[in-house]
Amino acid sequence: MMIDPALWPKLHGASVHFPIALAMAAALFDGLGLIWPWSSPRREQFHVAGYFTIILGALGTFPAVLSGLFMTKGEVLGHEALLFHHLFVWPAFAGLVGLGVWRALVGDKASSRGFGVYLFVLFLVAGLMAGAGYWGGELILNS
């Protein structure tokens, strides 16, 4: 069986931007929801947007990770830029899936303390996703 060698890079490129963008969007929406005035209906709307973006982002990590594993023939660390890419990818992947599951199960019933921890981890994961994207770009530019 011969697979087009460019298939996995193409699929990785096509799938990887969704979880990156959605993780950042979720952090933005929930961050805005937190600082928006209580009296405004916009606050609730931001949290609803944050709810769906984090769940979609978590689901989006699976095609991105699997296509990446196929592209690198199962390399989970690697060298140089790929190593740095993976050092951001793996904690971001675990974090994003964890956050997505937590948010899906808790919904809008989270305590303010629980939601504060969630938001802190979400900003951390969004930063890790940005780092993974940066080193992914370095891999393409320097190859």
Add this chain to the structure above:
Amino acid sequence: MKFSSEQNALVWALMASVISLGGALLAARPIQMIANLSSPPAETSSADAQAEIVTSPELAAQGQEFFAMSCSECHGDDAHGDEGPDLHNLAISNARIAKTIKGGIKGEMPKFAKKYGDKEIAALVSYLRTLR
């Protein structure tokens, strides 16, 4: 003891992240095997054949030192492979080996073009040719 829905969700989130991460890392090995099965065999182009590298036993001794400095970390001290593949009985041309050392392999092996010149690369190729 009764857990709140938030505590239950935290446990599920942790379990899901561990299972996902573990699943992805466990999938790496079968993926590696499938990818190797579907990879085309290495080919020697006519350009490679024209630019054949000259090897010698003297160069091989020098190449062994370069190998210990730059390659053994991944390919193993005896070049039988570790993180990188076994380098014994390579079935590709000298020029192809030199090209791979210089340019690396995207996502798998770093480039050594800046670190080693043509003479040093020829020494490394000479050493690799002694690995039978």
